[in-house]
Amino acid sequence: MIHGLHSYAMNKPARGSLLGIEHLEDKEILGLLKLARRMNPLKVRPLLRNKRIVLLFYEASTRTRSSFEIAAKSLGAITTLVQSSGSSIEKGESLLDTGYTLRAVGADAIVIRHPAAGAPHLMAKHLDIPVINAGDGMHEHPSQALLDAFTILKHKKSFKGLQVAIIGDIFHSRVTRSNCHLLARFGAKITLCGPPEFVPEVSSTLVPGLRVTRHIEDALRGADVIMLLRLQKERLAGQKISQQDYIARYQMTAARLKLARRDAIVMHPGPIIRGLELTAEVADGPQSVIVDEVRNGVPVRMAILARALGKAK
Amino acid sequence: MSAKNQKRETASLLIKGGHVIDPAEKINALMDILLRDGRVAEIALPKKVRGGADETFDARGLIVAPGFIDLHVHLREPGQGYKETIASGTAAAAAGGFTSVCTMPNTAPVVDTDEWVRWLRDPERGAVVNVFPIAAATRNSRGATLTDFAALQRAGAVAVTDDGKPILDDDIMRAALRLGAELNLPVVQHAEDTRLTESCSMNEGPTSFRLGLRGMSAAAEANVVDRDVTLAQQIRESRLHVAHLSTSDALKAVRRGKRAKARVTCEVTPHHFTLLDENVGEYDTCYKMNPPLRSASDREAILVALADGTVDAIATDHAPHATHEKQVEFERAAFGITGLETAVALAITSLHRDHKVPLTRIVELFTAGPARVFDLRGRGSLARGSFADVTIFDPKKRWTFDAAKSQSLSHNTPFDGRQFVGKVMATIVGGKVVYRGD
Numbered sequence: 001m002i003h004g005l006h007s008y009a010m011n012k013p014a015r016g017s018l019l020g021i022e023h024l025e026d027k028e029i030l031g032l033l034k035l036a037r038r039m040n041p042l043k044v045r046p047l048l049r050n051k052r053i054v055l056l057f058y059e060a061s062t063r064t065r066s067s068f069e070i071a072a073k074s075l076g077a078i079t080t081l082v083q084s085s086g087s088s089i090e091k092g093e094s095l096l097d098t099g100y101t102l103r104a105v106g107a108d109a110i111v112i113r114h115p116a117a118g119a120p121h122l123m124a125k126h127l128d129i130p131v132i133n134a135g136d137g138m139h140e141h142p143s144q145a146l147l148d149a150f151t152i153l154k155h156k157k158s159f160k161g162l163q164v165a166i167i168g169d170i171f172h173s174r175v176t177r178s179n180c181h182l183l184a185r186f187g188a189k190i191t192l193c194g195p196p197e198f199v200p201e202v203s204s205t206l207v208p209g210l211r212v213t214r215h216i217e218d219a220l221r222g223a224d225v226i227m228l229l230r231l232q233k234e235r236l237a238g239q240k241i242s243q244q245d246y247i248a249r250y251q252m253t254a255a256r257l258k259l260a261r262r263d264a265i266v267m268h269p270g271p272i273i274r275g276l277e278l279t280a281e282v283a284d285g286p287q288s289v290i291v292d293e294v295r296n297g298v299p300v301r302m303a304i305l306a307r308a309l310g311k312a313k
Numbered sequence: 314m315s316a317k318n319q320k321r322e323t324a325s326l327l328i329k330g331g332h333v334i335d336p337a338e339k340i341n342a343l344m345d346i347l348l349r350d351g352r353v354a355e356i357a358l359p360k361k362v363r364g365g366a367d368e369t370f371d372a373r374g375l376i377v378a379p380g381f382i383d384l385h386v387h388l389r390e391p392g393q394g395y396k397e398t399i400a401s402g403t404a405a406a407a408a409g410g411f412t413s414v415c416t417m418p419n420t421a422p423v424v425d426t427d428e429w430v431r432w433l434r435d436p437e438r439g440a441v442v443n444v445f446p447i448a449a450a451t452r453n454s455r456g457a458t459l460t461d462f463a464a465l466q467r468a469g470a471v472a473v474t475d476d477g478k479p480i481l482d483d484d485i486m487r488a489a490l491r492l493g494a495e496l497n498l499p500v501v502q503h504a505e506d507t508r509l510t511e512s513c514s515m516n517e518g519p520t521s522f523r524l525g526l527r528g529m530s531a532a533a534e535a536n537v538v539d540r541d542v543t544l545a546q547q548i549r550e551s552r553l554h555v556a557h558l559s560t561s562d563a564l565k566a567v568r569r570g571k572r573a574k575a576r577v578t579c580e581v582t583p584h585h586f587t588l589l590d591e592n593v594g595e596y597d598t599c600y601k602m603n604p605p606l607r608s609a610s611d612r613e614a615i616l617v618a619l620a621d622g623t624v625d626a627i628a629t630d631h632a633p634h635a636t637h638e639k640q641v642e643f644e645r646a647a648f649g650i651t652g653l654e655t656a657v658a659l660a661i662t663s664l665h666r667d668h669k670v671p672l673t674r675i676v677e678l679f680t681a682g683p684a685r686v687f688d689l690r691g692r693g694s695l696a697r698g699s700f701a702d703v704t705i706f707d708p709k710k711r712w713t714f715d716a717a718k719s720q721s722l723s724h725n726t727p728f729d730g731r732q733f734v735g736k737v738m739a740t741i742v743g744g745k746v747v748y749r750g751d
Binding site (some may be wrong): 022033098117119121126140171174177200205 | 515518519522523524525526596607636637639643665724729
């Protein structure tokens with residue numbers, strides 16, 4: 001049942017919802033990765049024929065939005081994009097009212113990106129259709145973590161014992177939170193690296209066994225997987241560290257990459273800023289799998305949508 | 314007015330057979346109490362009361378205490394009657410065992426004139442318990458120009474504050490404490506350095522990090538308390554009251570002030586002595602308030618301070634909000650929860666049963682303690698001649714709180730469905746029974 005606006009009573013999220021990695025069971029994660037391997041974006045399978053999927057985007061997005069849309073269409077679903085500008089959201093419609101409206105026009109699932117942490121959870125607690133989190137504030141970005149896991153497994157046998165270095169603005173990163181929940185669960189050893197402004201001490205409490213270092217050399221030595229994060233210039237404003245300092249201490253360069261294992265892969269959820277968190281040489285180098293990540297987003301999101309709508313066969 | 318007639322109807326009431334706890338009078342014994350004409354006429358050993366009574370209240374097996382006082386409530390009038398009214402809020406107070414509430418001035422408009430103070434106290438508002446307004450310390454609570462403390466006090470304000478908009482400017486705070494000192498008027502501070510808490514929605518710690526929410530540091534509270542205590546020590550006779558204290562470091566500053574014999578007092582809320590930041594769960598906005606729920610070590614420090622006398626009063630910070638202000642994204646949700654109807658039960662369940670705080674101390678935190686903080690003469694005690702405000706409760710009765718049956722217009726509480734030990738059985742204001750529990 002849908003609870004009205006005047007009750008604080010809440011539902012469990014509908015089956016198939018994907019709100020975050022943290023509360024997903026191991027077997028669900030493995031199931032999604034397995035299913036993604038069987039998804040082929042080049043061969044349309046009408047698994048979700050006549051299903052209506054709303055892409056509700058309160059924030060800008062290139063990769064996530066287009067790959068969810070292509071994933072949905074590759075499965076034969078109908079998609080509608082609703083963005084905050086040009087919709088009633090601009091007129092002040094609340095998140096829940098927007099959800100009820102989309103449900104009423106016949107949405108079978110909602111994929112939501114929102115600048116506020118927990119926005120998909122609020123929607124899922126009040127709607128009876130699956131809600132898929134496409135990034136909520138600084139909280140989680142579960143489909144990115146799944147596609148990263150998918151990409152890693154294309155290059156590495158398993159997560160167990162894998163040395164993962166995540167470098168950059170951890171504090172603001174929903175990708176990092178989701179990745180930590182996923183990779184630590186399956187035995188990866190994760191090191192977070194950056195200045196205290198971006199990697200506060202509390203970061204190490206996210207999952208058991210997380211390590212924090214201020215030195216990129218320390219993070220890179222012996223790493224199998226290097227994950228870089230975009231540095232938003234505006235976030236450097238008012239911080240102790242200048243852009244020059246940041247580049248000098250934390251930019252991923254070809255020379256620094258040599259500290260990692262020779263078969264280490266370099267990942268980045270995008271968008272990348274060449275010359276800031278990494279050099280063009282690294283971005284385009286042989287160890288970079290940045291473009292693969294984007295490509296893998298499609299089958300992984302096909303799997304997420306197929307599971308959401310109960311067609312995960 | 315019918316109020317006068319009603320008063321006559323119960324001109325005298327004998328409370329018989331109850332166990333009286335009155336910390337102000339150091340009474341902790343079976344006593345009978347006769348209330349007459351709005352005052353305590355007699356208090357004596359069982360069956361020793363000499364005067365006759367029109368009515369009798371059988372209090373056998375119950376605790377009889379001075380009327381409970383809440384130093385910190387938001388009754389939302391003027392201007393926000395959709396959240397709460399003085400009538401509904403005081404009905405909730407009565408149901409929660411409170412005979413007196415002190416209302417915060419952050420309404421629309423702000424209570425910053427003597428006219429508004431009088432308006433709040435007007436019988437037309439329909440209050441069923443005593444309402445003591447706290448007026449704004451600065452005009453429109455903008456923190457720039459002090460209000461007319463003397464006029465506000467004459468109109469009935471018991472203290473001044475810019476609650477919710479802390480006074481950060483040293484000079485203004487100093488001026489407020491100085492003027493307060495001249496008039497013997499407490500200055501109440503919501504201690505939060507808002508320069509450090511912009512866009513924060515909960516306590517800073519592992520939970521805020523995990524949820525991706527910006528966190529308020531303990532320092533944002535403690536720094537302000539520390540500064541205020543220092544000012545209170547410097548300004549002779551000034552009175553500082555720290556509202557809803559929530560951190561261990563802020564307690565240290567209060568202890569420092571008290572040791573130095575500064576007139577510094579503080580209150581804590583039931584939610585801060587029962588809940589932790591991690592209880593926010595998956596963005597449950599019924600756990601969002603300001604100050605936020607804190608860490609286990611802060612809560613531990615508060616429990617110690619409640620027991621050892623550092624804390625002067627338990628206050629609810631009753632903050633009703635409509636569902637449309639709470640059922641939104643966590644970061645956008647209004648701060649605050651209702652608290653009037655659960656405070657006594659939380660104190661008995663959490664402080665007495667779980668942490669062995671004696672009932673006498675709990676009663677003190679609801680009576681003599683708060684009465685002293687704002688100099689509420691004739692309140693907080695059952696001494697002969699006091700106002701006939703009495704709270705009667707059963708410290709062993711089990712019950713379940715149902716928010717839907719609350720007297721408040723709002724239901725934003727984290728305690729819906731919670732099982733409690735300890736229930737208010739009667740609330741008596743001016744000799745008149747305004748609430749009876751079942």
